[in-house]
Amino acid sequence: MSSIAGIRARRNELRVSLLRLLDTLSMPVLAIVLGFVGGALIIWMTSGSLETVFAAYAGMLGGAFLKTRGLSETFVAMTPYVFLGLGLAVGFKAGLFNIGAEGQFYIGAISAVWAGIVFTGLPTFIHLPLVILAGAVGGAIWAGIPALLKVRTGAHEVITTMMMNYIAFRLTEYLVSYPLRDAKSSAVQTLRVSPNAELWSLYQVPQRLQDPLNALFVALVLAFIGWTIAEWIFLRPKWVARWTRARRHALTVGIGLIVGLVTFFVLPPLTRAWWLVTDPYDRMHIGIVMALIAAVAVWRLMWKTTVGFEMRVVGANPDAAKYAGINSARTVIITMLISGGLAGIAGTIEVLGVSICRCLPLFFSSGYGFDSIAIALIAKNNPIGIVGAAFLFGAMRNGADLMELQSGVSKYVISLIQALVLLFVAAPAMVRWMLRMKAARDVETEQLTRGWGA
Amino acid sequence: MTLLPKRHGARFGFRQLVNVAFGIFAAVLVYLVFNAIIGGQCDGQCVMGMLNQTIRYAAPVALAAYCGLMCERAAVINIGIEGMMLMGAMTAYGVNVYAFTAMKAGGMDATVAGEISRWLALMLAVASSGLLALLHGVVSIRFKTDQIISGTVINILAVGITGYFYRQYLAQDIPPGPGTFQPFDLPLLAQIPILGTIVFSGQKPIVYFMMMVTLLIHYVLFFTPWGLRTRAVGENPRAADTLGINVFRVRYINVLLGGLLAGFGGAWFTLEAVDVFNPMMTNGLGFIGLAAMIFGNWTPFGALTGALIFGLGNTVTTTLSFNRPDIPSQFPQMLPYVLTILVLTGFVGRAIPPAADGQPYEKQ
DSSP, X not given: OHHHHHHHHHHHHHHHHHHHHHHHHHHHHHHHHXXXXXXXXXXXXXXXOHHHHHHHHHHHHIIIIISTTHHHHHHHHHHHHHHHHHHHHHHHHTTOOOTTHHHHHHHHHHHHHHHHHHOOSOOHHHHHHHXXXXXXXXHHXXXXXXXXXXXXXXXXXXXXXXXXXXXXXXXXXXXXXTTTBOTTOSSOBBOOOOGGGSOOBGGGHHHHTTSHHHHHHHHHHHHHHHHHHHHHHHTSHHHHHHSOHHHHHHHHHHHHHHHHHHHHHHHHHHHHHOOSOOOTTOOOBTHHHHXXXXXXXXXXXXXXXXXXXXHHHHHHOHHHHHHTTOOHHHHHHHHHHHHHHHHHHHHHHIIXXXXXXXXXXXXXXXXXXXXXXXXXXXXXXXXXXHHHHHHHHHHHHHHHHHHHHHHOOOTTHHHHHHHHHHHHHHOHHHHHHHTTOOOOSSOOOOOOOOOSOO | OTTSOTTTTTOOOHHHHHHHHHHHHHHHHHHHHHHHHHHTTOOHHHHHHHHHHHHHHHHHHHHHHHHHHHHHHTTOOOOOHHHHHHHHHHHHHHHHHHHHHHHHHTTOOHHHHHHHHHHHHHHHHHHHHHHHHHHHHIIIIISOOOHHHHHHHHHHHHHHHHHHHIIIIIXXXXXXXXXXXXXXXXXXXXXXXXXXXXXXXXXOHHHHHHHHHHHHHHHHHXXXXXXXXXXXXXXXXXXXXXXXXXXXXXXXXXXXHHHHHHHHHHHHXXXXXXXXXXXXXXXXXXXHHHHHHHHTTTOHHHHHHHHHHHHHHHHHHHHHHHHOTTSOTHHHHHHHHHHHHHHHHHHTTXXXXXXXXXXXXXXX
């Protein structure tokens, strides 16, 4: 009797949460579909033939998924989007619009290259984290300056971060063409970073793991992750009530140790026997794993920590934050540092894992930073959503080349589609009006930015 | 002494520090001007030339600032100016080249065709920018979207549209165009000694238009019923509504007018400055215009002053990189952006935006 009622209740709960999920997903999905329809209209109007529209979209799909290494290139393009989208989402949650992600991306890249060049002879397990840290710090400083100015003088971050973008472009250009330039190369580019600072391509993993130091490094990282996840699980009230603290710690540390030991002894021979990527031209790299970890970390930060809570309160209602005794100046600075740090890591990954010369060329145009605004908004600042939106944008970016080749439609059409998607996401009322839909029952509007006055 | 407010000047805080930095920066700028003048053996003629150039460079920034001014006086924040200008620049270039080619193919005299196509290009550039402004208006006024997000949408959309058309039609195999507008002197005004030479001679139409529009906006905003309504809507829309002012209509028209002004600013790039179009050629001038507007405390003459400072900075930059090739050009190129940040941090605390700025109006 009670079990049947329980099952019913649970099923009902499931149904409600599924419906809610559909409700949340419907707007972004509609916006994406409308964006593609709008793109099709524009291609149709400018080319005058429906075949071109189909050729273009078929080319985009083929380029993104079907061609050789298409899917892994999509993952490559998606990686910086995840980091940048997360960075922007952190800002939006705290009511800050970090329009300067592009500049922070550049500064992160150049800082990482600098750290990769000047330090030589360091083993991977020191150098790689160092380089990533350098990139993160570079991006964080670049975002920290506008944050400081906002807090101390009230200068609005939209204009200051935008200006910091242009300064970053020029500064990077200068550093690439003078102090860090590779004099031996005919192209204007920086020196190559030390091989130990490179981000591993996935096909290299078995070979890299031959070195016991590298294996130890990976084991330590995975052990740490295992321990963290165990801590999260066993810190739930259910377990806290059941076990003593010492026992809980013993368990979590034990799990971490086991993960580490298993990794250290099993992973190297396992990857030598079988590994999913063996193609040496495949550019997919461990950055994608880092991106997923970052998504989880940001989610924890925003929803499970005090700092994250303070950020959300400052973003949702600055007055309430003030009455609650939250130091909003400090929160603003922390938020921007995290946001910029994530953007900096994106730049680092792009330059250490993707660029063929493992260096920063002069014409390092990305556009990633501006696209990521749309990613964060489509995902409604939800880390899982960001991974999904980043995948979509990565696929479009990757598919654009083949599309241009096959249909003759300029690849800029993808930024048009992205802009339309952003427009529809930003103005759900407009989509509803266009499709003659009734307003949602509980329209939740989030204020994302603040005007000059606030 | 007691007449002074107590803490006046007594505290040396961060903003004072920034103002000192601004002062140092201004001193460096003056020194650089001096240096550039001396290095190039500059006489009075040449100084006047530089001031003339200052006004030329100030024009797009000023027009961007007026666009922001029109919108924000009616409480609509517009950070899409950059995109509107880019759109104007692209349209102006495309129309200029292709209309000229078409008219020449039709057997028209090249000079006449050039003149007609330039003015046509200007008009369509203004119209295209106005269309984007209208979109901004609809999204932020009718659908009440966050205005800063809406402006960002405009910027990204403009990059997409201009990039697409550039790649499709303007990147290669472009027919020869008629070139930019010709400079001319204003009759009578150019006869004024010194001032006439600096301000009223040797400029092209959009720069003169900018000067005229400064006076016009000042007059409209502060001396006409329309201006009063606009300001009322910007400060207290509810009260304005109670008095029978159509808040939405005032906002739409102001946003549209602002967009038209931004279109002139955009056309400046391809019809006056250079005879090519590049994606991203506006280089943040729209945002600098916003900074000039804030610097000028939301008044046209204040905004013009801000724009002139940037014009001077730009002139110095170009003169400097021309006379001193040994300095890496990237550093002078950073100056306008650093200047913008300093201006914002040093002055924005004292500037007061329209009270309802950025808030969508909900009719009751």
